[in-house]
Amino acid sequence: MERYWNKEIECMSREDMKKLQDERLVAQVKHVYANVPYYKKLMDEKGVTPDDIRSTADLHKLPFLTKADLREAYPYGLLAKPLSECVRIQSTSGTTGKRVVAFYTQHDIDLWEDCCARAITAAGGTKDDVCQVCYGYGLFTGGPGLNGGSHKVGCLTLPMSSGNTERQIQFMIDLQSTILCCTPSYAAYIGETLHEMGYTTDDIKLKAGIFGAEPWTEEMRREIEKSLGIKAYDIYGLTETSGPGVSFECSEQTGMHINEDHFIAEIIDPDTGEVLPEGSKGELVFTSITKEAFPLLRYRTRDICVLTREKCSCGRTLVKMSKPLGRSDDMLIIRGVNVFPSQIETVLIEQGYAPNYQIEVDRINNSDTLDVNVEMSDDKFSDMVKDIQQKERELAAAIKTMLGISPKVHLVPPKTIARSEGKAVRVIDKRKLV
Amino acid sequence: MLIKQISIFVENKPGRLSAVTKLLAENNIDIRALSVADTKDFGILRLIVNKPDETCEALKKAGWTVSLTNVIAIGITDAPGGLSGVVECLYAANISVEYMYAFISKAEDQAYVILRVDNNDRAIEALVENNFTLLKASEVYDM
Numbered sequence: 001m002e003r004y005w006n007k008e009i010e011c012m013s014r015e016d017m018k019k020l021q022d023e024r025l026v027a028q029v030k031h032v033y034a035n036v037p038y039y040k041k042l043m044d045e046k047g048v049t050p051d052d053i054r055s056t057a058d059l060h061k062l063p064f065l066t067k068a069d070l071r072e073a074y075p076y077g078l079l080a081k082p083l084s085e086c087v088r089i090q091s092t093s094g095t096t097g098k099r100v101v102a103f104y105t106q107h108d109i110d111l112w113e114d115c116c117a118r119a120i121t122a123a124g125g126t127k128d129d130v131c132q133v134c135y136g137y138g139l140f141t142g143g144p145g146l147n148g149g150s151h152k153v154g155c156l157t158l159p160m161s162s163g164n165t166e167r168q169i170q171f172m173i174d175l176q177s178t179i180l181c182c183t184p185s186y187a188a189y190i191g192e193t194l195h196e197m198g199y200t201t202d203d204i205k206l207k208a209g210i211f212g213a214e215p216w217t218e219e220m221r222r223e224i225e226k227s228l229g230i231k232a233y234d235i236y237g238l239t240e241t242s243g244p245g246v247s248f249e250c251s252e253q254t255g256m257h258i259n260e261d262h263f264i265a266e267i268i269d270p271d272t273g274e275v276l277p278e279g280s281k282g283e284l285v286f287t288s289i290t291k292e293a294f295p296l297l298r299y300r301t302r303d304i305c306v307l308t309r310e311k312c313s314c315g316r317t318l319v320k321m322s323k324p325l326g327r328s329d330d331m332l333i334i335r336g337v338n339v340f341p342s343q344i345e346t347v348l349i350e351q352g353y354a355p356n357y358q359i360e361v362d363r364i365n366n367s368d369t370l371d372v373n374v375e376m377s378d379d380k381f382s383d384m385v386k387d388i389q390q391k392e393r394e395l396a397a398a399i400k401t402m403l404g405i406s407p408k409v410h411l412v413p414p415k416t417i418a419r420s421e422g423k424a425v426r427v428i429d430k431r432k433l434v
Numbered sequence: 435m436l437i438k439q440i441s442i443f444v445e446n447k448p449g450r451l452s453a454v455t456k457l458l459a460e461n462n463i464d465i466r467a468l469s470v471a472d473t474k475d476f477g478i479l480r481l482i483v484n485k486p487d488e489t490c491e492a493l494k495k496a497g498w499t500v501s502l503t504n505v506i507a508i509g510i511t512d513a514p515g516g517l518s519g520v521v522e523c524l525y526a527a528n529i530s531v532e533y534m535y536a537f538i539s540k541a542e543d544q545a546y547v548i549l550r551v552d553n554n555d556r557a558i559e560a561l562v563e564n565n566f567t568l569l570k571a572s573e574v575y576d577m
């Protein structure tokens with residue numbers, strides 16, 4: 001039977017949820033306008049006042065915030081509460097550009113942990129569970145978020161943080177952990193190590209895993225589920241909006257329910273900023289309607305997703321988002337079709353190739369061309385030209401099924417795809433040079 | 435009767451072959467025969483060498499994509515009807531030749547042909563029945 005942490009909210013009727021969002025949005029816009037000069041300026045420039053925002057239907061009138069705004073406003077420019085009322089900061093890893101610093105009041109922390117409690121409950125967690133949290137602790141939101149959610153649910157919480165995998169497994173066995181929270185790649189590694197150490201799933205009591213903070217495929221999900229003998233649930237979030245728990249997966253495992261009482265989600269066209277209808281693929285935008293210290297309005301996540309309100313078998317009425325399909329920064333428009341390198345990567349992995357590839361887009365005779373170079377692997381190689389050409393055709397057909405447009409696939413020897421600073425250059429768009 | 439042939443996946447770019455031959459020279463490997471199949475994008479370099487297993491290892495270690503295939507070597511001057519006789523014999527036995535290439539032994543001034551067929555066992559049977567001279571692996575490697 002499906003368990004809920006907050007059934008009233010999670011299964012609320014659409015009308016009631018909209019009413020709740022309307023009230024909270026109106027109040028939030030007033031709070032931000034009065035306390036965040038940076039955003040007030042953006043609203044003034046757009047000629048929007050808090051009075052113009054009467055319900056969620058007016059959301060589109062508000063200006064967007066982007067990562068660039070967060071950098072410009074660093075560190076206090078988007079703060080909406082006095083520092084004396086803030087109790088915590090969390091921060092992004094800062095791999096691209098300046099780090100993002102987010103502030104939390106105690107109320108913000110409570111709501112965030114509550115979102116994580118919903119995720120843990122949806123994964124079957126109760127106060128009788130032992131929850132092993134191997135996300136990193138510290139500035140990264142993964143550890144603190146799930147740790148807090150686990151406390152709320154009342155699980156016996158193992159604040160392991162990441163690393164020292166053999167010790168993780170020893171604790172998992174000795175303390176009979178039933179729920180594992182970490183990144184999917186670390187879960188896969190724990191699974192491998194468990195078997196290398198000579199154990200099997202019979203030696204552990206795990207039943208569920210809550211994995212997020214990085215992209216992962218359905219295939220990876222199946223592998224983790226098999227190697228650890230669990231059901232693996234996805235969780236989504238970002239430091240800018242709080243951390244993990246913005247959305248979470250239920251037993252149906254077909255997308256993540258967004259905690260709409262705290263976050264309003266929109267899908268926009270990343271080029272025009274126009275709001276797209278339900279079911280469209282586009283950039284995910286979040287408006288925090290309950291956060292006090294760091295309430296971002298219409299924050300562009302750069303994640304490309306699809307939202308759906310189709311009835312979910314779990315009983316929740318919260319809107320569902322797909323796994324992010326790619327980043328809007330990476331999006332290519334080829335012959336009018338939105339293409340993400342990550343989609344091609346997914347096909348390669350499914351077809352048994354290493355994800356070492358390069359996409360070349362060009363325009364020849366006013367028509368876009370898509371060439372995909374893929375590094376050959378030993379097991380696909382043959383001494384005969386026709387076999388290799390057959391492999392190229394098969395891969396091209398699989399990519400066409402995924403993208404809807406036909407590429408030309410070229411298998412190339414390993415390590416021949418250009419790398420800069422050790423990272424392969426994924427996309428060469430020659431059209432921009434014209 | 436089967437000879438191990440090494441195939442290497444190479445870029446269709448100048449200088450790629452010399453990188454392979456240099457590696458072989460450094461490892462004291464002698465090339466007995468060589469052929470290249472080219473397309474617009476890639477090439478497959480096929481080699482018969484004196485030490486195929488070692489060569490394969492050395493190439494893999496250096497990061498090349500390599501495979502070993504069993505092929506047949508046959509002397510052609512002493513074959514009835516020369517090369518066309520070989521082809522006719524295989525055709526009659528319903529065996530497809532995927533590719534073939536010739537080479538010459540330095541010592542004996544003799545021409546040989548390497549045959550890659552779709553069925554080695556049946557090809558050998560047909561060739562032996564028709565009195566063609568097949569080379570043993572050791573004969574080719576130690577040539």
Ligand SMILES: [Zn+2]
Pocket residue numbers: 250251252257312313314315316
């Ligand atoms: Zn559901």
